[in-house]
Amino acid sequence: MLAVPAPAAARLLADVAPAAAGAYGEVELASMAVVSLALPAGTELPDASGVLVGATEHTAAGGRFTAKAFTFSARKWPHQAPVGDGPVLLRGSVGRFGDTTALRATDEELVRRVRADLAELTGITADPVDVAVQRWGGGLPQYGVGHAERVARIERAVVGLPGLAVAGATLHGVGIPACIGTADAAARRVATQVTVGP
Numbered sequence: 001m002l003a004v005p006a007p008a009a010a011r012l013l014a015d016v017a018p019a020a021a022g023a024y025g026e027v028e029l030a031s032m033a034v035v036s037l038a039l040p041a042g043t044e045l046p047d048a049s050g051v052l053v054g055a056t057e058h059t060a061a062g063g064r065f066t067a068k069a070f071t072f073s074a075r076k077w078p079h080q081a082p083v084g085d086g087p088v089l090l091r092g093s094v095g096r097f098g099d100t101t102a103l104r105a106t107d108e109e110l111v112r113r114v115r116a117d118l119a120e121l122t123g124i125t126a127d128p129v130d131v132a133v134q135r136w137g138g139g140l141p142q143y144g145v146g147h148a149e150r151v152a153r154i155e156r157a158v159v160g161l162p163g164l165a166v167a168g169a170t171l172h173g174v175g176i177p178a179c180i181g182t183a184d185a186a187a188r189r190v191a192t193q194v195t196v197g198p
């Protein structure tokens, strides 16, 4: 069962399923970074789960925002709500498909820029008690025009090869529930082939 990013699947399938490898190779990917901030206890977040920043939005000074979204984690998920005098958690997302400019910044610079965006959008200027930057190179497959047909080509090529199955974000949705769905179907298919035969 291959549950790997599209470029890896393309390489791994090149000999056994060239049609699938070709279709995987056509899938474009977006890279991003997540800047997580732990703010001092008591920091007030806006009464929302987060904010999305449109690609054409600009700062008051006329520049571009570095962050494309903020998730107010402490508000969005009960398990990330502050406990006692624990920190208030939020995260900024950086990186748009086809535009890696912001991702070339160092971690330190990313944190500085994301904090500046946060201050402009929400007025929050508190110094974080902790920060973490996690980069996701090629982390999000893009479902361009013709994606459904590409996926059909992958599945047609693989279905004829007993013992091989594919799953993951390239196929029928990038969200975790969709990935679980493809993994479940792939596992059932391989299990059936092992127990009943192709």
Ligand SMILES: Cc1cc2nc3c(=O)[nH]c(=O)nc-3n(C[C@H](O)[C@H](O)[C@H](O)COP(=O)(O)OP(=O)(O)OC[C@H]3O[C@@H](n4cnc5c(N)ncnc54)[C@H](O)[C@@H]3O)c2cc1C
Pocket (backbone or CB within 6 Å): 003, 004, 005, 008, 032, 034, 136, 139, 140, 167, 168, 169, 170, 174, 175, 176, 177, 179
């Ligand atoms: C920053 C970010 C935030 C997200 N937030 C959400 C969210 O809030 N909710 C949601 O539903 N979804 C979210 N997603 C989407 C979702 O997390 C992913 O689409 C999903 O986890 C992808 O699962 P996957 O199993 O297809 O791939 P991955 O989880 O990327 O796993 C691929 C695996 O393949 C391995 N691998 C790579 N090359 C090879 C190789 N040659 N041989 C063997 N192994 C290899 C990698 O090491 C990795 O372990 C988010 C994605 C990102 C990047």
